[in-house]
Amino acid sequence: EPVVIKFSHVVAPDTPKGKGAEKFKELAEKYTDGAVKVEVYPNSQLYKDKEELEALQLGAVQMLAPSLAKFGPLGVQQFEIFDLPFLMNGYDDLRKITDGEIGKSLLSKLEDKGITGLAYWDNGFKVMSANSPLHTPDDFLGLKMRIQSSKILEAQMQALGAVPQVMAFSEVYQALQTGVVDGTENPPSNMYTQKMHEVQKHATISNHGYLGYAVIVNKAFWDGLDPAIREKLSQAMAESTEYANSIAKQENEAALAAMKAAGTTEFHELTEDERAEWVEALKPVYEEMSGRVGADLIEQVRTTLGSTN
Amino acid sequence: MTALLIFAILAILLVTGMPVSIALGLTVFAFLFGFTGIPMDSIALKLFTGIEKFEIMAIPFFILAGNFLTHGGVAKRMIRFATSMVGHWYGGMGLASVLACALFAAISGSSPATVMAVGSILIPAMVRQGYPPQFGVGAVATAGGLGILIPPSIVMVMYAVATSGMVVTGPNGEQVMSASIGTLFMAGVVPGLMLATMLGATTTYRAWKNDYPRMPRAPWSERIKAFRESVWGLMLIVIIMGGIYGGIFTPTEAAAVSAVYAFVIAVWVYKDITLREVPKVLLASAAMSAMLLYIITNAVMFAFILTSEQIPQMLSSWIVDFGFGKIGFLLMVNVILLMIGMVMEPSAIVLIMAPILYPVAVKLGVDPVHFGIMLVVNMEIGLCTPPVGLNLYVASALSKLGLTEVTRASWPWLLTALCFLAALTYVPEISLALPRFLGLN
Amino acid sequence: MTLRILDRLEEILISVLMAVAVALIFVAVLHRFSIGFAADIVGFARTNDMPALMDFARSFFKTVNAIKLTWAQEACIYLFVWMAKFGAAYGVRVGIHVGVDILVERLTGAARRLVTIVAMSGGVLFTAIIAWIGSDFVYHVAKGGQTSPDLEIQMWIVYLAVPLGSALMCFRFVQALWLYVTTGFIAHHDHGAVEGLEEEAEDLSKGAHA
Numbered sequence: 001e002p003v004v005i006k007f008s009h010v011v012a013p014d015t016p017k018g019k020g021a022e023k024f025k026e027l028a029e030k031y032t033d034g035a036v037k038v039e040v041y042p043n044s045q046l047y048k049d050k051e052e053l054e055a056l057q058l059g060a061v062q063m064l065a066p067s068l069a070k071f072g073p074l075g076v077q078q079f080e081i082f083d084l085p086f087l088m089n090g091y092d093d094l095r096k097i098t099d100g101e102i103g104k105s106l107l108s109k110l111e112d113k114g115i116t117g118l119a120y121w122d123n124g125f126k127v128m129s130a131n132s133p134l135h136t137p138d139d140f141l142g143l144k145m146r147i148q149s150s151k152i153l154e155a156q157m158q159a160l161g162a163v164p165q166v167m168a169f170s171e172v173y174q175a176l177q178t179g180v181v182d183g184t185e186n187p188p189s190n191m192y193t194q195k196m197h198e199v200q201k202h203a204t205i206s207n208h209g210y211l212g213y214a215v216i217v218n219k220a221f222w223d224g225l226d227p228a229i230r231e232k233l234s235q236a237m238a239e240s241t242e243y244a245n246s247i248a249k250q251e252n253e254a255a256l257a258a259m260k261a262a263g264t265t266e267f268h269e270l271t272e273d274e275r276a277e278w279v280e281a282l283k284p285v286y287e288e289m290s291g292r293v294g295a296d297l298i299e300q301v302r303t304t305l306g307s308t309n
Numbered sequence: 310m311t312a313l314l315i316f317a318i319l320a321i322l323l324v325t326g327m328p329v330s331i332a333l334g335l336t337v338f339a340f341l342f343g344f345t346g347i348p349m350d351s352i353a354l355k356l357f358t359g360i361e362k363f364e365i366m367a368i369p370f371f372i373l374a375g376n377f378l379t380h381g382g383v384a385k386r387m388i389r390f391a392t393s394m395v396g397h398w399y400g401g402m403g404l405a406s407v408l409a410c411a412l413f414a415a416i417s418g419s420s421p422a423t424v425m426a427v428g429s430i431l432i433p434a435m436v437r438q439g440y441p442p443q444f445g446v447g448a449v450a451t452a453g454g455l456g457i458l459i460p461p462s463i464v465m466v467m468y469a470v471a472t473s474g475m476v477v478t479g480p481n482g483e484q485v486m487s488a489s490i491g492t493l494f495m496a497g498v499v500p501g502l503m504l505a506t507m508l509g510a511t512t513t514y515r516a517w518k519n520d521y522p523r524m525p526r527a528p529w530s531e532r533i534k535a536f537r538e539s540v541w542g543l544m545l546i547v548i549i550m551g552g553i554y555g556g557i558f559t560p561t562e563a564a565a566v567s568a569v570y571a572f573v574i575a576v577w578v579y580k581d582i583t584l585r586e587v588p589k590v591l592l593a594s595a596a597m598s599a600m601l602l603y604i605i606t607n608a609v610m611f612a613f614i615l616t617s618e619q620i621p622q623m624l625s626s627w628i629v630d631f632g633f634g635k636i637g638f639l640l641m642v643n644v645i646l647l648m649i650g651m652v653m654e655p656s657a658i659v660l661i662m663a664p665i666l667y668p669v670a671v672k673l674g675v676d677p678v679h680f681g682i683m684l685v686v687n688m689e690i691g692l693c694t695p696p697v698g699l700n701l702y703v704a705s706a707l708s709k710l711g712l713t714e715v716t717r718a719s720w721p722w723l724l725t726a727l728c729f730l731a732a733l734t735y736v737p738e739i740s741l742a743l744p745r746f747l748g749l750n
Numbered sequence: 751m752t753l754r755i756l757d758r759l760e761e762i763l764i765s766v767l768m769a770v771a772v773a774l775i776f777v778a779v780l781h782r783f784s785i786g787f788a789a790d791i792v793g794f795a796r797t798n799d800m801p802a803l804m805d806f807a808r809s810f811f812k813t814v815n816a817i818k819l820t821w822a823q824e825a826c827i828y829l830f831v832w833m834a835k836f837g838a839a840y841g842v843r844v845g846i847h848v849g850v851d852i853l854v855e856r857l858t859g860a861a862r863r864l865v866t867i868v869a870m871s872g873g874v875l876f877t878a879i880i881a882w883i884g885s886d887f888v889y890h891v892a893k894g895g896q897t898s899p900d901l902e903i904q905m906w907i908v909y910l911a912v913p914l915g916s917a918l919m920c921f922r923f924v925q926a927l928w929l930y931v932t933t934g935f936i937a938h939h940d941h942g943a944v945e946g947l948e949e950e951a952e953d954l955s956k957g958a959h960a
């Protein structure tokens with residue numbers, strides 16, 4: 001009788017997360033010689049975005065890969081640090097955080113909530129899009145920008161002079177099309193799969209923020225596993241993480257290329273001077289939000305990265 | 310097998326006459342306790358999250374807006390305008406009643422209320438003019454159904470809600486996006502006008518054949534005056550459609566704004582209701598909304614059981630393997646929906662059937678928007694078919710004619726609606742042309 | 751007496767929730783409009799090089815944009831969840847929940863009585879189960895300490911609507927069942943009800959349309 005792990009997620013099977021989940025299934029079942037059976041439920045088949053964390057805590061599913069933004073409302077506001085604009089400069093910085101002490105200590109904070117964190121999976125760094133060029137912060141004035149629920153993203157848009165609008169992901173396309181909102185921010189792969197490039201004339205490759213997931217398991221379930229099996233599953237997770245992250249990077253590059261080829265959106269690379277202006281305009285976000293994520297954590301990240309932002 | 314079991318439990322519970330929402334919920338529990346290992350906790354979750362979507366909140370707002378304007382005074386203004394425009398044609402008042410229903414439908418989301426408001430004024434007036442009562446009853450009972458096809462439409466919101474977030478694939482395995490509320494509303498306009506025209510044509514033809522009386526042609530001064538009086542009510546639909554299409558609001562926001570607008574018009578412009586009566590309107594709207602939201606919650610649980618038992622997937626592959634094809638499938642859908650429509654009310658049917666039929670339709674290459682409009686027209690016909698048809702009940706109560714008599718009186722118009730359904734089913738352009746032209750997809 | 755107070759409280763609660771939700775979303779839309787308007791003035795002043803107007807418009811913009819209403823949608827959803835759960839209970843009292851009564855209508859005497867009692871007991875049973883599972887769920891959520899993303903209120907308070915509403919609804923079903931058993935009365939909501947039709951019928955008889 002194999003141990004069953006129900007791995008539920010909210011995206012399509014052919015996305016980086018979906019493929020990562022399948023990879024984990026393959027490796028986990030191979031390494032444990034069938035002692036573990038992984039059932040992957042994609043596309044919110046079982047639980048929707050808003051339901052899955054509770055489903056995991058109740059033990060209705062064993063494994064998830066929710067967006068990092070979900071952990072703030074769960075009571076671990078330190079995770080909101082990933083939303084801070086221009087905190088990290090590219091993937092090298094990101095790995096120093098997620099693979100280092102900070103990443104580990106963040107995940108360990110989930111233990112109190114009955115959750116064990118196993119790994120960080122990337123979605124990607126975000127581009128800003130709108131129907132007008134976005135070169136300097138002044139270009140944002142009065143633009144209605146769609147965000148997902150997040151105090152930090154709200155503060156970020158306000159600091160840029162834009163008007164933040166919370167809106168469900170499923171509504172964004174039509175809202176951009178009709179003009180209820182003027183723009184939004186997304187990693188290129190999300191922008192492409194939701195066809196947002198069809199309804200956005202301009203986009204700036206700003207890499208100002210990061211979107212990612214954490215793979216988590218029900219703590220009671222995980223602790224109850226045979227240690228030898230847990231070891232093998234951790235091995236499978238480590239390898240699928242590497243796989244998922246490399247795919248995510250490829251997909252973002254491919255999506256960007258495809259959108260450039262489609263020609264409906266004009267892409268702009270942020271220059272050094274422009275970037276400095278954005279960073280300057282976004283300084284108040286750090287002041288306003290340091291109370292939420294913790295000034296010492298921000299300091300710790302900066303020390304780790306040796307950054308001056 | 311499992312599917313049969315689930316639907317058998319549901320059917321048995323339904324025939325006792327218990328509320329549809331309760332029957333859905335008890336089916337889920339009966340199935341959970343008796344036949345499967347799905348943990349109870351996972352179901353509890355759905356109770357909370359079933360209606361936690363901003364799109365769904367358009368329903369209470371539209372109901373409130375409609376209730377502010379679903380008033381005899383508004384109906385009278387619509388009727389005056391309609392009569393002044395078309396009263397002098399053959400079947401004058403009958404034609405006017407179809408037009409008045411269409412106008413009233415653009416404000417009210419409720420078909421029975423449309424039948425009531427227009428019918429209670431026009432049917433007695435037609436009888437006095439020398440029409441047989443059956444004529445007016447037939448025209449109004451069927452035209453009253455336009456309420457759910459001409460936007461705003463609660464049934465369309467239900468369809469959008471029931472299918473949104475479902476990840477479905479088309480014939481070539483490509484992912485297909487579900488229909489948005491805004492696009493569905495836009496897609497309902499042409500079919501709504503077309504059906505109204507066809508019902509009107511049937512009215513005129515029968516009046517011409519039987520040589521029913523006509524009215525004197527109204528002078529333009531009267532028409533303009535009648536238009537000016539009804540325009541405040543009709544602006545509601547302009548605000549909703551213009552607001553959504555013009556990018557001013559999301560559909561839910563449009564619904565909330567239209568509720569505020571309807572309140573202002575009803576209280577201060579039309580003065581049909583006083584401020585003291587407003588709490589009564591709020592209460593009635595809240596109760597109606599709560600009833601619908603309660604069905605949604607339980608239908609979501611029911612759909613969860615179906616999906617976790619893989620029933621839509623099985624049905625889908627069975628139909629595809631069987632080689633029904635698009636034409637056969639759509640015919641089957643119409644027959645099934647018309648049959649269920651005989652005994653059940655629209656919202657519940659859409660919430661139960663859409664999650665099952667929609668993935669199959671998309672798999673066979675049917676456009677989600679087209680499919681939604683098709684469902685709505687089926688529901689509309691269901692409102693006028695015996696034994697359970699709210700429109701028939703209201704028309705019967707109004708005219709003091711029995712249900713059989715009302716049904717018999719309605720058949721020419723019902724037949725017209727069925728012809729229209731056939732055309733709409735196999736000519737997707739009827740519903741898709743306008744949204745495509747406007748660049749919505 | 752206590753029952754009458756409960757009835758009134760139920761009615762007031764759901765009406766107020768409805769009114770507040772409408773007002774909230776309307777204000778949120780107005781707010782977005784005024785921000786857009788202020789931004790347009792800033793843009794106008796910038797292109798026409800009018801520094802005085804620009805300063806004024808910028809401060810106006812900053813003031814309006816500092817008002818945060820991103821929580822309005824979430825609040826609206828929660829208001830309506832509460833309205834839905836308690837409104838459903840009120841709906842039992844006034845008989846708004848529609849069923850398929852075609853078979854029951856054909857039955858007579860004891861058979862009809864029996865089926866109707868079974869149907870109403872179904873309501874009692876279902877709402878009782880929900881009240882029970884719901885309480886359990888709320889207890890779990892309260893232990894987890896989850897908050898809502900925008901308003902940052904405790905989720906268990908939001909979710910409390912389910913067990914409370916369902917318990918009230920259960921009570922209403924018991925009440926309705928009791929009323930039926932003792933008096934044979936069943937509440938039926940009139941779905942085709944329209945106000946203000948009596949006066950219109952009078953108008954017509956005076957020949958307004960002839």
Ligand code: NA
Pocket residue numbers: 414415416417418419455456457458459460461462
């Ligand atoms: Na309508």
Ligand code: NA
Pocket residue numbers: 650651652653690691692693694695696697698699
């Ligand atoms: Na029917």
